[in-house]
Amino acid sequence: MENFALPTEDLYSPEIATITRVETLTESEKRFEIRMPGEKALNHKPGQFVEVSIFGFGEAPISICSSPTRGPLFELTVRATGRLTDKMHLLSEGSQIGIRGPFGNGFDPGAFKGKDILFVCGGIGLAPLKSLIDYTLDRREDFGRIIILYGTRNPSEILFPEEIKTWQSRKDVEFAITVDQASEEWQGNVGVITTLIPGLELDVKNTIVTVVGPPVMYKFVLMSLKGKRIPDENIYLSLERRMKCGVGKCGHCQINDTYVCQDGPVYHYPRVKQLEEAI
């Protein structure tokens, strides 16, 4: 019989946080800097998410796009794609929002020490990976090569132009970008993100690959990585589901026997490889 006398948790009450900065990134994406009450640190891991809420508009899981190495304020990149996120786009500096979390399994950068890291970022998948990218750049000496591949549908959807400029200029970062459809001014690579993979020269045994992108992307990226003979054990991916409660109860994010909000969103690839509903 359960011991009901043990302490319990009030799971659904958010903390009221403040938006301290809003930056328009694209037509449909904005970056928000958030301050928790008392400027308390969120204490998140790269790859974790929070449940963001606006009273009257509900809650939605949003990945944290800033690194925990960068002080107590944190950042969320939000695409306007539903009730909550549309409303969030109307908020400005000083507005208040509800935050629960951080939730889920994030990346463990400590386990990647001494390794080369290849980031494969598709579309808004760059946001959760930026948290890990910034982390590795802030502890640059702990890691080997840092290789960032970024693909978007078209040049107008490119996120974080400032950061990208920095990555492009740094000698200790290898950065490549491609777009599915070029605009007239676009001078760079054209094609889906997998076109950037075959040309890479990698020390496959010593390379950790992290993959985040739209659902359709995973299958193809994983095929390309297989072509490069990257062992499955070196691959980590983050899966997007509708995590409604964030605490392993509501059932919405369940993939076969795993709850994304608890065991994910970041998964070691061998854990989800055989799960039909995962990828």
Place this chain on the structure above:
Amino acid sequence: MNALEEKLNRFVKYRISEEDVRLLIDHLKQKAPVYAPHNSGEASFSYELVEKSTDVVLQYPRTMQPIKKFFLPPKEVLLNFNIKDNTYSKPEVPEETRIFFGIHSYEMASLKRLDYSFTQGHRESNYISRRKYAIFVGISYEPDESHFSKSVGIDVEETEGFDLFLLKNDTGYFLLEITETGKKLLDGYKENLVPDREELKLEPLRFKSKIKYHHNRLPSVFDHVYKSKVWEKYAEICVGCGTCNLLCSTCYCFDIRDEVELDAEHGSRTRYWDGCMLNTFAEVAGGENFRGSLARRTRHRLYRKFRYITAKSEMLHCVGCGRCSHYCPVGISMTDIVNDLIADHEEKQKREKI
């Protein structure tokens, strides 16, 4: 004497009449609010607060809504908020003693599963507050065409979780004292209540619905039927209404929605029962649906009952109440699905041997 009879014979028991059972309800009502099965319409039953003990139905097949409604209400306000000033308050969940009377063993077993779900990982205060001081008086029942709890390892006379248990006999009931709490509840109930020393013998009960395999073997069957054609067979009949989820005594998935009052200032964040059989359940932002077909959703529902949580909790999360079968508008039966999966599995094994 079988193991179950042996167990039952260790409890102190009294022989009481049906009239005495009504008196017991009246007695319990003085201690705490009593909830028990009542008639609801012509052929349905529902757990309600007892006003008159004579309203309580002692022998009934099952209530439509499971007992989970008292611990995980179909609609529950999690927060009341004020949009203008961004404040909220959490409604207090009362931690009160409630007596649930005339409860079947599969229903008690379902609460053990829900206890697991709401205490694993995060211990949810809302559920535990409601559950903490609940007292249960069980009752035996005659299985109908949909019950199959015996097939999932739950006897009609299983007393686990109950404080008192009523076992029907020819003249009335045996009243069994299961726990100390149960014993105390009987203080002042009846003068001259003398323990009955006669050895209990159980009538073998006939379950009309059965699963072909012993319940211990079911999780391993599910290791082999993920790609079975059986899922398609039932998906062709299923209409995806989600009744099986909502009436399931161990389903606990929910949705959370904000609702705003007409003053556009006040509102509430409310949770509702939800179901994985409903089309939008596994949809993500952008519209991608990871269980877009009924076959996949049916499979997911069954795996949640027999495999996924079972691997961790070591309990089947189907308790054989038969609600999903009984209330399915197109007559899909849980035992039919499981038996078809077993047959499919056996056939596959045969083919592999050849």
